[in-house]
Amino acid sequence: MMPAPSDGRSDNHRVGARQAAPGSNAAAASRGTAGRAPTTAANAPPLLDLRQLAATYVEGDAVLPVLDGVSFAVGEGEFVALIGPSGSGKSTLLDIVAGLLAPDAGEVWLDGRPVATPGRLGRSAYMRQRDLLLPWRTALDNAALALEAAGTSRRAARQAVRARLPEFGLAEFADAYPAQLSGGMRQRVAFLRTVLAGRALLLLDEPFGALDALTRAAMQDWLIDLLERERRTVLLVTHDVEEAVFLADRVVVLTPRPSRVAYVEPVPALRPRRRTIVTTPIFVAHKAAILGALGLLNGEGD
Numbered sequence: 001m002m003p004a005p006s007d008g009r010s011d012n013h014r015v016g017a018r019q020a021a022p023g024s025n026a027a028a029a030s031r032g033t034a035g036r037a038p039t040t041a042a043n044a045p046p047l048l049d050l051r052q053l054a055a056t057y058v059e060g061d062a063v064l065p066v067l068d069g070v071s072f073a074v075g076e077g078e079f080v081a082l083i084g085p086s087g088s089g090k091s092t093l094l095d096i097v098a099g100l101l102a103p104d105a106g107e108v109w110l111d112g113r114p115v116a117t118p119g120r121l122g123r124s125a126y127m128r129q130r131d132l133l134l135p136w137r138t139a140l141d142n143a144a145l146a147l148e149a150a151g152t153s154r155r156a157a158r159q160a161v162r163a164r165l166p167e168f169g170l171a172e173f174a175d176a177y178p179a180q181l182s183g184g185m186r187q188r189v190a191f192l193r194t195v196l197a198g199r200a201l202l203l204l205d206e207p208f209g210a211l212d213a214l215t216r217a218a219m220q221d222w223l224i225d226l227l228e229r230e231r232r233t234v235l236l237v238t239h240d241v242e243e244a245v246f247l248a249d250r251v252v253v254l255t256p257r258p259s260r261v262a263y264v265e266p267v268p269a270l271r272p273r274r275r276t277i278v279t280t281p282i283f284v285a286h287k288a289a290i291l292g293a294l295g296l297l298n299g300e301g302d
Contacts, residue, residue, distance in 0.1 A: 045112030046073035047201060047233045048097065053106035055092055066092055067103070068258035076200070079227070079234040081244035083290065084254030090237040094203045097235065098126045110201075125199040129206040131190040133178040139189045140165070140174040146197040160196060167229070168192045169222075184215045188222070195230065204236045208243065220246055221275060228272050241294075245286045246278060253293040263293035 055067040066089035074080045082090050095101040097108060099120030107114045110123055125146070133142045143165075144157035152160070165171045168188045178186055187207060194202060208216040220243060227234070238244050244251045245267055253263040267286055269277060277283050291297050 044076065045109070047076040047078075047111060048074040048235065049109035049112075050093075050097070051107045051109065053093065053096060053108070054104045055089060055096065055101070056104055057092075065258035068260050069106070070254070070259060070261055071106075072252050072261055072264070074201075074233055074235055076233055077231050079236070079247060079249045081236045081238055081248035081251045082254065083238055083241065083244050083251060083294070084259060085256045085294070086239070088254045088257050088259040090254065091205050094126065094205050094235065094237055097201075098124055098203055100126075123199065124201040124203050125194045125197040126203045127190055127194045127205065127207050129209045131178075131186045133186055133189060135178050138175050138177055139170055139181065139185070142178070143170075143189050143192040143196065146193050150197070161192065164192060164196070167226075182215075183211050184219055187211065187219055191223070191226070195226075195232075200233055202232050202234045204234060206237055206239065209239065216240075216243070217275065223247065224271075224273055241287050241290050242278060244290065245283060246273065251286075251290055253290060263290075265289050265293070 050073065051071055053067050053070045054065070057064040057066050066087075070089075070093065072080070082093065084090055092101065096103050096117075097120065099117050099122075102117040108120060109115065110120070115123065133139075134145075137145075140158060140161050143161045144152075144154065147157035147160055148154055162174065165174055168191070170185065170188055170192070173181060173185060176185075178189075181189070191207070208219050211219060224247065236244070236247060245265075248267055251265040251267060252261055253265070254260070255262045265286055269282070288297065
Protein backbone atom coordinates (compact mmCIF):
# COMPACT_ATOMS: atom_id res chain seq x y z
CA MET A 1 0.00 0.00 0.00
CA MET A 2 1.25 3.48 -0.82
CA PRO A 3 2.10 5.70 2.15
CA ALA A 4 -0.27 8.56 2.80
CA PRO A 5 0.62 11.46 0.47
CA SER A 6 2.61 14.31 1.91
CA ASP A 7 1.55 17.90 1.44
CA GLY A 8 5.08 18.64 0.22
CA ARG A 9 6.15 20.43 3.40
CA SER A 10 8.87 19.49 5.82
CA ASP A 11 9.30 20.27 9.52
CA ASN A 12 13.05 20.47 8.98
CA HIS A 13 13.28 23.61 6.85
CA ARG A 14 16.46 25.51 7.47
CA VAL A 15 16.59 29.22 8.23
CA GLY A 16 15.75 31.33 5.20
CA ALA A 17 13.80 28.70 3.27
CA ARG A 18 10.28 29.50 2.12
CA GLN A 19 7.70 26.93 1.15
CA ALA A 20 3.94 26.71 1.22
CA ALA A 21 1.27 24.45 -0.14
CA PRO A 22 0.12 25.40 -3.66
CA GLY A 23 -2.75 27.85 -3.58
CA SER A 24 -1.91 29.32 -0.18
CA ASN A 25 -1.33 33.04 0.25
CA ALA A 26 2.30 32.47 1.22
CA ALA A 27 2.95 30.37 -1.87
CA ALA A 28 1.36 32.97 -4.13
CA ALA A 29 3.46 35.71 -2.59
CA SER A 30 6.71 33.83 -3.18
CA ARG A 31 6.15 32.73 -6.78
CA GLY A 32 8.02 34.68 -9.39
CA THR A 33 9.68 37.05 -6.90
CA ALA A 34 13.00 35.36 -6.22
CA GLY A 35 15.53 36.94 -8.57
CA ARG A 36 13.36 37.83 -11.57
CA ALA A 37 10.96 40.70 -11.95
CA PRO A 38 7.33 39.48 -11.85
CA THR A 39 5.84 38.97 -15.29
CA THR A 40 2.21 38.58 -14.25
CA ALA A 41 -0.20 40.19 -11.81
CA ALA A 42 0.31 39.27 -8.16
CA ASN A 43 -2.94 37.27 -8.05
CA ALA A 44 -2.30 35.39 -11.31
CA PRO A 45 -2.13 31.58 -11.02
CA PRO A 46 1.24 29.87 -11.47
CA LEU A 47 2.02 28.62 -14.94
CA LEU A 48 2.69 25.13 -13.53
CA ASP A 49 1.18 23.76 -10.32
CA LEU A 50 1.86 20.17 -9.22
CA ARG A 51 -0.59 18.86 -6.66
CA GLN A 52 -0.01 15.68 -4.65
CA LEU A 53 1.62 13.75 -7.49
CA ALA A 54 2.18 10.05 -6.83
CA ALA A 55 3.78 7.57 -9.22
CA THR A 56 5.22 4.04 -9.17
CA TYR A 57 7.75 1.97 -11.09
CA VAL A 58 6.93 -1.59 -12.07
CA GLU A 59 9.94 -3.90 -12.20
CA GLY A 60 8.94 -7.50 -12.82
CA ASP A 61 6.49 -8.41 -10.07
CA ALA A 62 7.58 -5.52 -7.86
CA VAL A 63 5.74 -2.21 -7.67
CA LEU A 64 8.03 0.52 -6.34
CA PRO A 65 6.62 3.87 -5.21
CA VAL A 66 8.71 6.69 -6.67
CA LEU A 67 6.72 9.89 -6.08
CA ASP A 68 4.66 10.24 -2.92
CA GLY A 69 2.54 13.41 -2.83
CA VAL A 70 4.93 15.83 -4.55
CA SER A 71 3.53 19.38 -4.59
CA PHE A 72 5.10 22.64 -5.73
CA ALA A 73 4.38 25.42 -8.22
CA VAL A 74 6.37 27.38 -10.81
CA GLY A 75 5.33 30.95 -11.53
CA GLU A 76 5.34 32.49 -14.99
CA GLY A 77 8.87 33.56 -15.92
CA GLU A 78 10.38 31.69 -12.98
CA PHE A 79 13.34 29.28 -13.11
CA VAL A 80 12.99 26.38 -10.66
CA ALA A 81 15.64 23.68 -10.25
CA LEU A 82 14.72 20.22 -8.98
CA ILE A 83 17.42 18.24 -7.21
CA GLY A 84 17.43 14.97 -5.31
CA PRO A 85 19.15 11.59 -4.98
CA SER A 86 19.46 9.29 -7.99
CA GLY A 87 16.27 7.31 -8.45
CA SER A 88 14.11 9.88 -6.67
CA GLY A 89 11.82 10.32 -9.68
CA LYS A 90 12.99 13.66 -11.05
CA SER A 91 12.85 12.55 -14.68
CA THR A 92 9.57 10.74 -14.02
CA LEU A 93 8.14 14.01 -12.76
CA LEU A 94 9.18 15.81 -15.97
CA ASP A 95 7.64 13.00 -18.03
CA ILE A 96 4.38 13.50 -16.12
CA VAL A 97 4.41 17.27 -16.67
CA ALA A 98 5.10 16.74 -20.39
CA GLY A 99 2.15 14.35 -20.69
CA LEU A 100 4.30 11.31 -21.50
CA LEU A 101 3.26 9.51 -18.31
CA ALA A 102 0.11 9.57 -16.22
CA PRO A 103 0.53 9.86 -12.44
CA ASP A 104 -1.05 7.28 -10.17
CA ALA A 105 -2.61 10.14 -8.20
CA GLY A 106 -2.55 13.90 -8.08
CA GLU A 107 -3.05 16.67 -10.62
CA VAL A 108 -1.02 18.86 -12.94
CA TRP A 109 -2.40 22.38 -13.33
CA LEU A 110 -1.34 24.62 -16.20
CA ASP A 111 -2.34 28.30 -16.28
CA GLY A 112 -4.67 27.83 -13.34
CA ARG A 113 -6.56 24.77 -14.62
CA PRO A 114 -6.13 21.01 -14.14
CA VAL A 115 -4.98 19.35 -17.36
CA ALA A 116 -5.30 15.61 -17.96
CA THR A 117 -2.34 13.67 -19.29
CA PRO A 118 -3.32 13.66 -23.01
CA GLY A 119 -4.01 17.40 -22.84
CA ARG A 120 -0.47 18.12 -21.59
CA LEU A 121 1.17 16.73 -24.72
CA GLY A 122 2.67 19.62 -26.66
CA ARG A 123 2.06 22.17 -23.90
CA SER A 124 5.76 22.31 -22.98
CA ALA A 125 9.13 22.00 -24.72
CA TYR A 126 11.15 19.10 -23.31
CA MET A 127 14.94 18.72 -23.58
CA ARG A 128 16.58 15.60 -22.20
CA GLN A 129 20.20 15.10 -21.15
CA ARG A 130 21.22 13.64 -24.49
CA ASP A 131 20.93 16.09 -27.37
CA LEU A 132 19.14 13.42 -29.49
CA LEU A 133 20.35 15.00 -32.73
CA LEU A 134 19.78 12.89 -35.83
CA PRO A 135 23.22 12.03 -37.27
CA TRP A 136 22.02 12.22 -40.88
CA ARG A 137 20.66 15.77 -40.53
CA THR A 138 22.71 18.95 -40.44
CA ALA A 139 22.64 21.35 -37.49
CA LEU A 140 20.16 23.50 -39.39
CA ASP A 141 17.83 20.60 -40.14
CA ASN A 142 18.09 19.17 -36.63
CA ALA A 143 17.10 22.53 -35.16
CA ALA A 144 14.17 22.72 -37.58
CA LEU A 145 12.66 19.42 -36.40
CA ALA A 146 10.31 20.90 -33.80
CA LEU A 147 8.84 23.30 -36.33
CA GLU A 148 8.45 20.59 -38.95
CA ALA A 149 6.78 18.31 -36.40
CA ALA A 150 4.30 21.11 -35.69
CA GLY A 151 3.36 21.28 -39.38
CA THR A 152 5.64 24.05 -40.63
CA SER A 153 6.97 23.43 -44.12
CA ARG A 154 10.62 22.44 -44.31
CA ARG A 155 11.48 25.60 -46.22
CA ALA A 156 9.81 27.89 -43.67
CA ALA A 157 11.35 25.95 -40.78
CA ARG A 158 14.82 26.33 -42.27
CA GLN A 159 14.27 30.07 -42.71
CA ALA A 160 13.25 30.40 -39.06
CA VAL A 161 16.33 28.48 -37.93
CA ARG A 162 18.73 30.49 -40.09
CA ALA A 163 17.39 33.72 -38.60
CA ARG A 164 18.37 32.56 -35.11
CA LEU A 165 21.62 30.68 -35.73
CA PRO A 166 23.84 33.73 -34.99
CA GLU A 167 22.44 34.31 -31.48
CA PHE A 168 23.08 30.64 -30.70
CA GLY A 169 26.67 30.88 -31.94
CA LEU A 170 25.96 28.52 -34.81
CA ALA A 171 25.96 30.76 -37.87
CA GLU A 172 29.06 29.08 -39.33
CA PHE A 173 27.88 25.55 -38.56
CA ALA A 174 24.48 25.38 -40.26
CA ASP A 175 25.62 22.67 -42.67
CA ALA A 176 27.70 20.70 -40.17
CA TYR A 177 26.58 17.26 -39.07
CA PRO A 178 26.41 16.31 -35.37
CA ALA A 179 29.65 14.29 -35.57
CA GLN A 180 31.44 17.47 -36.67
CA LEU A 181 30.22 19.54 -33.69
CA SER A 182 31.60 19.87 -30.18
CA GLY A 183 29.48 18.84 -27.20
CA GLY A 184 28.60 22.45 -26.44
CA MET A 185 27.59 23.13 -30.04
CA ARG A 186 25.39 20.05 -30.11
CA GLN A 187 23.64 21.23 -26.96
CA ARG A 188 23.06 24.66 -28.48
CA VAL A 189 21.48 23.02 -31.53
CA ALA A 190 19.23 21.04 -29.19
CA PHE A 191 18.35 24.20 -27.27
CA LEU A 192 17.51 26.04 -30.50
CA ARG A 193 15.23 23.16 -31.49
CA THR A 194 13.59 23.34 -28.04
CA VAL A 195 13.16 27.13 -28.06
CA LEU A 196 11.73 27.14 -31.59
CA ALA A 197 8.90 24.92 -30.37
CA GLY A 198 7.49 28.19 -29.03
CA ARG A 199 6.29 26.87 -25.67
CA ALA A 200 6.23 29.10 -22.59
CA LEU A 201 7.30 26.19 -20.35
CA LEU A 202 10.73 24.58 -20.82
CA LEU A 203 11.46 21.22 -19.18
CA LEU A 204 15.20 20.57 -19.00
CA ASP A 205 16.46 17.17 -17.82
CA GLU A 206 20.16 17.58 -16.97
CA PRO A 207 20.94 19.29 -20.30
CA PHE A 208 24.61 19.82 -19.37
CA GLY A 209 25.19 16.59 -17.43
CA ALA A 210 27.26 14.91 -20.16
CA LEU A 211 29.60 17.88 -20.69
CA ASP A 212 33.02 18.46 -19.14
CA ALA A 213 33.24 21.02 -16.33
CA LEU A 214 34.53 23.93 -18.42
CA THR A 215 32.04 23.41 -21.24
CA ARG A 216 29.24 22.99 -18.70
CA ALA A 217 30.10 26.33 -17.06
CA ALA A 218 30.17 28.05 -20.47
CA MET A 219 26.79 26.58 -21.36
CA GLN A 220 25.29 27.71 -18.05
CA ASP A 221 26.47 31.27 -18.78
CA TRP A 222 25.05 31.01 -22.28
CA LEU A 223 21.67 29.80 -20.97
CA ILE A 224 21.43 32.70 -18.52
CA ASP A 225 22.08 35.17 -21.34
CA LEU A 226 19.51 33.44 -23.56
CA LEU A 227 16.81 33.59 -20.88
CA GLU A 228 17.50 37.27 -20.28
CA ARG A 229 16.75 37.90 -23.96
CA GLU A 230 13.86 35.48 -24.20
CA ARG A 231 11.93 35.03 -20.99
CA ARG A 232 10.57 31.52 -20.44
CA THR A 233 9.37 29.51 -17.48
CA VAL A 234 11.87 26.74 -16.72
CA LEU A 235 11.80 23.54 -14.66
CA LEU A 236 15.31 22.07 -14.58
CA VAL A 237 16.36 18.67 -13.25
CA THR A 238 19.99 18.51 -12.13
CA HIS A 239 22.33 16.60 -9.82
CA ASP A 240 24.70 19.58 -9.62
CA VAL A 241 24.04 21.78 -6.57
CA GLU A 242 26.21 24.63 -7.85
CA GLU A 243 24.40 24.57 -11.20
CA ALA A 244 21.04 24.70 -9.42
CA VAL A 245 22.03 27.73 -7.31
CA PHE A 246 23.67 29.52 -10.24
CA LEU A 247 20.71 29.18 -12.60
CA ALA A 248 17.55 29.01 -10.52
CA ASP A 249 15.26 31.39 -8.67
CA ARG A 250 14.29 28.54 -6.33
CA VAL A 251 15.74 25.08 -5.70
CA VAL A 252 13.33 22.28 -4.75
CA VAL A 253 14.97 19.35 -2.93
CA LEU A 254 13.40 15.88 -3.04
CA THR A 255 13.81 13.11 -0.48
CA PRO A 256 15.00 9.63 -1.48
CA ARG A 257 12.37 7.39 -3.08
CA PRO A 258 9.43 7.50 -2.52
CA SER A 259 10.02 11.19 -3.02
CA ARG A 260 8.44 14.11 -1.27
CA VAL A 261 9.48 17.75 -1.25
CA ALA A 262 11.91 17.97 1.66
CA TYR A 263 13.09 21.55 1.36
CA VAL A 264 12.92 24.67 -0.82
CA GLU A 265 15.77 27.17 -1.07
CA PRO A 266 14.98 30.60 -2.59
CA VAL A 267 17.94 32.14 -4.47
CA PRO A 268 17.05 35.85 -4.56
CA ALA A 269 20.19 37.04 -6.39
CA LEU A 270 19.58 39.89 -8.82
CA ARG A 271 19.98 39.13 -12.49
CA PRO A 272 21.82 39.04 -14.76
CA ARG A 273 24.06 36.64 -12.84
CA ARG A 274 27.72 36.36 -13.65
CA ARG A 275 30.21 33.61 -12.90
CA THR A 276 31.89 35.66 -10.15
CA ILE A 277 28.83 35.10 -7.96
CA VAL A 278 29.92 31.52 -7.24
CA THR A 279 32.71 32.78 -4.95
CA THR A 280 30.51 35.03 -2.82
CA PRO A 281 29.50 34.12 0.76
CA ILE A 282 25.77 34.20 -0.05
CA PHE A 283 26.25 31.73 -2.92
CA VAL A 284 28.22 29.39 -0.66
CA ALA A 285 25.47 29.69 1.98
CA HIS A 286 22.81 28.65 -0.55
CA LYS A 287 24.93 25.64 -1.56
CA ALA A 288 25.46 24.67 2.07
CA ALA A 289 21.72 24.81 2.79
CA ILE A 290 20.93 22.53 -0.15
CA LEU A 291 23.76 20.11 0.61
CA GLY A 292 22.48 19.94 4.18
CA ALA A 293 18.96 19.21 2.97
CA LEU A 294 20.38 16.39 0.85
CA GLY A 295 22.17 14.97 3.88
CA LEU A 296 25.63 15.56 2.42
CA LEU A 297 27.14 17.63 5.23
CA ASN A 298 28.61 16.50 8.54
CA GLY A 299 28.57 12.85 7.53
CA GLU A 300 24.76 12.79 7.24
CA GLY A 301 24.93 11.05 3.87
CA ASP A 302 27.21 8.20 5.04
